[in-house]
Amino acid sequence: MEAREEKGLQIAALSRINKTDKGYLVPSQTGKGLYLVNVGNEPACSCPDFEARHLPCKHIFAVEFTIRREERPDGTTIVTKTMRVTYGQNWPAYNMAQTHEQERFAELLRDLCEGISTPPQERRGRPSHPLSAVVFGAACKVYSTVSGRRAMTDLRELQAKGYMVKAPSYNSLFDYLENPALTPLLKSLIEESASPLRAVETDFAVDSTGFATTTYDRWFDHKWGKVRSEAKWVKAHLMCGVTTNIVTSVEVTPTETADAPQFAGLVQTTAHTFPIREVSADKAYSSRRNLQVVNALGGIAYIPFKNRTTGLGHSFDGLWSRMWHCYNFNRNDFLAHYHKRSNIESTNFMIKAKFGGSVRSKTPTAQVNEVLLKVLCHNICVLISSVYELGLEPTFWNNRAEPVVARQMAPMG
Numbered sequence: 001m002e003a004r005e006e007k008g009l010q011i012a013a014l015s016r017i018n019k020t021d022k023g024y025l026v027p028s029q030t031g032k033g034l035y036l037v038n039v040g041n042e043p044a045c046s047c048p049d050f051e052a053r054h055l056p057c058k059h060i061f062a063v064e065f066t067i068r069r070e071e072r073p074d075g076t077t078i079v080t081k082t083m084r085v086t087y088g089q090n091w092p093a094y095n096m097a098q099t100h101e102q103e104r105f106a107e108l109l110r111d112l113c114e115g116i117s118t119p120p121q122e123r124r125g126r127p128s129h130p131l132s133a134v135v136f137g138a139a140c141k142v143y144s145t146v147s148g149r150r151a152m153t154d155l156r157e158l159q160a161k162g163y164m165v166k167a168p169s170y171n172s173l174f175d176y177l178e179n180p181a182l183t184p185l186l187k188s189l190i191e192e193s194a195s196p197l198r199a200v201e202t203d204f205a206v207d208s209t210g211f212a213t214t215t216y217d218r219w220f221d222h223k224w225g226k227v228r229s230e231a232k233w234v235k236a237h238l239m240c241g242v243t244t245n246i247v248t249s250v251e252v253t254p255t256e257t258a259d260a261p262q263f264a265g266l267v268q269t270t271a272h273t274f275p276i277r278e279v280s281a282d283k284a285y286s287s288r289r290n291l292q293v294v295n296a297l298g299g300i301a302y303i304p305f306k307n308r309t310t311g312l313g314h315s316f317d318g319l320w321s322r323m324w325h326c327y328n329f330n331r332n333d334f335l336a337h338y339h340k341r342s343n344i345e346s347t348n349f350m351i352k353a354k355f356g357g358s359v360r361s362k363t364p365t366a367q368v369n370e371v372l373l374k375v376l377c378h379n380i381c382v383l384i385s386s387v388y389e390l391g392l393e394p395t396f397w398n399n400r401a402e403p404v405v406a407r408q409m410a411p412m413g
Contacts, residue, residue, distance in 0.1 A: 003307070004049075008061025009335070014342065017066050024066075026059040037063045093388040104384045105377075108394060109139055110163050112193055112380070115397040116185070133164040134176045135189065139380075141173060142373040145356055148173055177366040186372040187250065193379040194241075194248045195273050196394035197386060201241030202277040204248065205344035206266055206285060208237045208259050209351075211371050212358035234359060234367045236375070239266040241274070242343040245350060246382045247375050248274060252368040259284040264293045271297045278302060280341040288320050295319055302337040351378045 011017075011029060018025045023038040026045075035047045037059050044050065049057040056064075113132040140158060141151040148170035155167035168176075176182055210233040218229045233255040240247050249269035251262050263285045270276065276299035281290075283304045294301035304327060311324030327334050355374040361367045386392040 004056065004058045005061045006304075006335075007058040009065055010339070010342075011058060011062035012065040013339065015062070017063060024063045026062055029058075035059045039063050039067065090389055094385075096388045097385045100388075101381060101384050104387065105143060105380055106140070106158060106161075106163055108380050108383055109136055111394075112189060112396050115192065116189075129166070129168045129172055129176075130164075131185070133166065134168055134173065135182075135185070136164055137168045138173050138177060138369075139373050139376055141170075142355060142370065143377045145354075147360065174361075174366070177361060177369045178363050180365050182369050183252075183365070183372065186369060186376060190247060190250055190372065190376050190379060191269065191273060192396055193376060193383065194246045195396070195398075196383060196392060197241060197244055197246050198274050200386075200390065200392075201243055201246065201248070202275055203242045203340055204239055204267075204270060204274075204276065204279050205242055205341045205347075206237070206239045206263060206279060206281040207341070207344040207348065208235055208262070209348040210235050210255065211352075211367075211374075213367055214358070214360070215362060234364075234371055236371050237262040237266060238344060238347060238375070239270050239279075240344050240347040242280075242340045244382055244386060245343060245347045247347065247379055250372065250375050252371045254364075260287050260290065263287075263290045267293050267297065278337055278340070280338050282341060291319050291323060300337075302334060302340075304334075304338060347378075351375060354378070354381070 007029065011026065015027045017027075023036045025034045026037050027034055028047075035045055037043070037045045039060065043056055043060045043064075045057050045059045047057055047059055050060070113136045116130075116132040116135060118128070118131045136158075137155050140154060141148055144151050144154055152167070152170055158164065159167040213232045213234060215232045216229045217232060218227055220226075221228045235253050235255050235257055237251045237253065237257075237259065238247050239249045249266045251265060253262070263281065267276065267279060267290075276294065276297045278300055279294045280302040283306055286303050286306055286309070290303065291301045301323070303323075305324055309324065311321040311328075351374055355377055359367045359370040361370045383392070383394045387394070
């Protein structure tokens, strides 16, 4: 199956293809418009790819996967229409989770922040805010999706309800977000927030996504004789469970960072808490080392091979060769596992749709910490859904001798 066929299969599985009098309307994978497809003796599509090549494109393949024709010996034709797979929604549980999310969010976040101990203050002057209150306030600010100043009303209300002794000011929150020592703490909280689902998740997916910033790179374009600018992005590498969309590990890097080198760290961090049976990722993560990392942990990595890759040669080990043959000669079984990767796309969309696809912070360190807070808020929301859908009651720090996360951090000024 070539790349266009594979993408056509994804479109047929995940998108709604509508039949009209003029043909089939197939949505673009980028979400920008529809293409008109006609199938028959001479298939045609209105997309640029077909107009340039005059060969079947992914949209034509998507329609062909949706409609299968079988010719009988007597000359009659059987037309089989593949229905789009849909999944039922437990609406009573969903309604309960949504209508109680805000109050449960504060409760679970408070329980999670109780595992944070503040390092002793090594300087004179006014005492610093407890780290638990800072993280609680910063996460609530991100959850509210409003600016730091407008979030102060919510923080004062939470203080009045007893969730923290004193609400940090918005300036204090901004200062703490710019401290690089906060980054490992937030990663630890994300990993701990996923731990209540260790009995549920065994299959995982990996991918990266970008968050826009308000900072720009500017340069002088000598060819055109003018100054150009481009918005900077922050890149989040995520690993999630495919059952609940919980994020089990995360790494936030600059835009130009490659995907494949981040794979091993994400998998190994997840393995500290979860048993790993399968990991699916796209071709950007295809490497022998990544296959070996998952195999060493007792799992199988379903990562498609690039077009020019072969399973032959003395430089390839047995694992690489086995997965290459599975990919090429047992494609349907491979894709049945690989397409669990779609859940990481859903996870990325969930985070951006709920908490925004951009960050407000100006400095690189604060931007990284803000993205981590978005992921932390997403995990808590997933736990709230699990409370009502799975009957789960999350508890944190059960496997630690002492509830200390901040001991790895330097004292904050």
